[in-house]
Amino acid sequence: MLIGKVTGNIWATRKLDGLNGFKLMIVSLVNSDGADSKSAMVAVDTVGAGIGDMVLVARGGAARKAAMIHEGPVDAAIVGIVDNMEISG
Template identity: 55%
Template sequence: MIVAKVVGNIWATRKEDTLQGMKLMIVQVIDPISQDSGRSFVAVDQVGAGIGETVIVSTGSSARLAKLGRHSPIDAIIVGIVDQMDVPPARDE
């Protein structure tokens, strides 16, 4: 699973039939320790996340199985909204 921040919405009036009615969000990977941001990608929103929220994203075959089964074109799905992260500070090595 990946920790990410929701940074935007996607509207698609035409999409694969199994995606009808699904909310699509743009998420950006964040490093829980440094809070640095990384790559962005699209994820189906399963939990009602909003822009600016920190979320947990499942990817790959686990994402497909979480919503529609193995025949869905989903590669990433938001499965949780983070309330708090307790992360020890990074150690200088």
């Protein structure tokens, strides 16, 4: 899974039905040293994340399983909110 910080929300009136009902959140991915990697993605939220939360993002088939929409147009989902990161070594 990828690690990133929720930095925003997206509103899209014209979108596929399969995305209806999901909060679409912008996640800025971080590097191994925790810094902003400049890469961002939009993920459906499945755990009640909020802006500023550090989160885990699952991609591909794992995202559809997380969002429980096997036939949906989803390829990224927030699957956990990080309480604590212990980094060493």
